[in-house]
Structure formats: structure tokens, C-alpha cells
Amino acid sequence: MNTKDLQKKQAAKAAIKYIQSDMVVGLGTGSTVAYFLDALAKSDRRIIGVTTSKVTSERCATLKIPIVDIDEVDHIDVTIDGADEVDTYLNGIKGGGAALLMEKIVAKNSRENIWIVDNSKVHDTLGAFPLPVEVIPYGSGQLLRQFADKGLFPKLRRSQVDNQPIITDAGHYIIDCHMTTINNPYALAEYFESQVGVVEHGLFLNICDRVIVGGETIQIQERQQNQMGIK
Numbered sequence: 641m642n643t644k645d646l647q648k649k650q651a652a653k654a655a656i657k658y659i660q661s662d663m664v665v666g667l668g669t670g671s672t673v674a675y676f677l678d679a680l681a682k683s684d685r686r687i688i689g690v691t692t693s694k695v696t697s698e699r700c701a702t703l704k705i706p707i708v709d710i711d712e713v714d715h716i717d718v719t720i721d722g723a724d725e726v727d728t729y730l731n732g733i734k735g736g737g738a739a740l741l742m743e744k745i746v747a748k749n750s751r752e753n754i755w756i757v758d759n760s761k762v763h764d765t766l767g768a769f770p771l772p773v774e775v776i777p778y779g780s781g782q783l784l785r786q787f788a789d790k791g792l793f794p795k796l797r798r799s800q801v802d803n804q805p806i807i808t809d810a811g812h813y814i815i816d817c818h819m820t821t822i823n824n825p826y827a828l829a830e831y832f833e834s835q836v837g838v839v840e841h842g843l844f845l846n847i848c849d850r851v852i853v854g855g856e857t858i859q860i861q862e863r864q865q866n867q868m869g870i871k
């Protein structure tokens with residue numbers, strides 16, 4: 641196992657201590673969450689899961705972790721998810737696995753959000769990871785032009801198998817914006833939120849409460865309420 645995978649697994653295992661039996665637990669998407677699901681299935685915690693993608697639902701079925709639809713619960717106690725990038729303010733980029741829409745819906749309905757990451761995901765400023773933006777297929781070519789005019793270096797995400805656009809679980813496209821640095825994530829989030837045809841963007845701001853970073857020593861960072869992360 642390489643260092644990144646080892647750290648993902650360490651972070652995933654460390655997250656189990658935040659889970660108690662009978663909790664309603666939001667279950668994110670990605671390889672780190674897959675390690676968390678394995679650890680959860682082996683643990684003595686008996687939870688009810690709310691998933692964020694078909695792939696996570698399928699893994700829960702295999703591992704016999706019970707899940708319900710998000711609309712069947714009146715609250716979610718805690719959500720455990722991965723991230724593509726996280727900054728010192730615990731703002732982050734998500735959507736590398738094309739699940740950002742459901743991940744954000746579940747996160748926004750959770751009392752607490754915990755991210756589990758390997759050390760390579762932690763940066764001072766966001767932007768090293770291309771920012772995913774989920775869009776309606778109709779008119780997506782126009783959005784690509786507008787994003788390019790704004791200097792966001794957009795690229796439609798395509799399948800490596802057949803070069804066709806990736807379709808999300810909700811039937812949308814993903815445009816990845818290759819900016820390298822995002823100086824003001826709040827202004828950028830507002831821009832995307834004002835564009836017709838944009839369903840959701842991968843900037844998760846003021847959402848994460850705690851990040852667990854895998855490593856020889858597990859690091860746990862908690863969000864400071866009064867820091868926004870505008871550079």
C-alpha cells in the first residue's frame with residue numbers, strides 16, 4: 641500500500657471514534673470513505689447511513705451497512721467524507737469523484753461534518769486541485785465559454801474509456817476549472833451560484849467542522865468559527 645492510501649486508511653479508522661451506535665451517519669464518496677466503510681462494518685457501531693452516491697450505496701449493500709433515503713430521516717448526526725483539497729480554514733474542494741451535489745446536500749443537513757484525508761490534500765490556499773462545477777448538459781457549451789472568458793480554465797470532464805462526458809448520478813455534466821490558486825473562494829462561490837445552468841460547485845465553505853489527517857501521528861484540526869479564509 642502506498643503512503644497516500646496508508647494515510648487515507650489511518651484517517652478513516654480514526655474517524656470511527658466519532659461514531660456511536662444508533663447515530664444517523666452521512667456517508668461520503670471516494671476511496672477514503674471506502675476505507676471508512678470497511679472500518680465501520682468491522683466495528684461494533686450499528687448506525688443508519690445516508691449515502692451520497694450510487695457507488696457508496698452499493699458498497700454499503702455489500703458490507704451490510706443499513707442505509708435510508710435522506711428524506712426518511714429528520715436529522716443527520718454526523719457526516720464522514722473525503723475531500724480533494726482542504727485549506728488552513730477547513731474550507732475545501734470536493735467533487736473529484738463527481739458526487740459533489742449529493743455530498744453538499746448531505747453535508748448541509750448534518751449537525752457535524754468530518755473530513756478524512758491524506759496529508760497531500762492539505763494546502764494553505766485552495767486551487768491546486770481543479771474545481772469541479774456540476775452543470776445542466778443543456779447550454780453547458782455556453783458555460784464553458786463564459787468560464788473561459790472569466791479566466792477559470794474550464795474543461796468538460798470526459799470518460800477515459802470512451803471520451804464521452806461524465807454523467808453524474810443526478811444526470812449532469814462536470815466542468816473542472818483549472819485555476820491553480822483561488823484567492824477569494826467566497827466571491828468565486830457567489831459567481832457560480834449566480835450562473836443559470838450551474839447546479840452546484842465543489843467549493844465547500846464553512847461546512848467542515850473537523851479534518852482528520854492520516855499519518856504516523858494522526859492530526860485532527862478543528863474549524864475556528866471566526867476565520868473565513870479570504871486571502
Ligand SMILES: O=C(CO)[C@H](O)[C@H](O)COP(=O)(O)O
Pocket residue numbers: 668669670671672673721722723724733734735736737738739740743
Ligand atoms: O469529493 C469527493 C467525491 O465527489 C471525494 O470525497 C474526493 O474526491 C476524495 O476522494 P478520495 O478519498 O478518493 O481521495
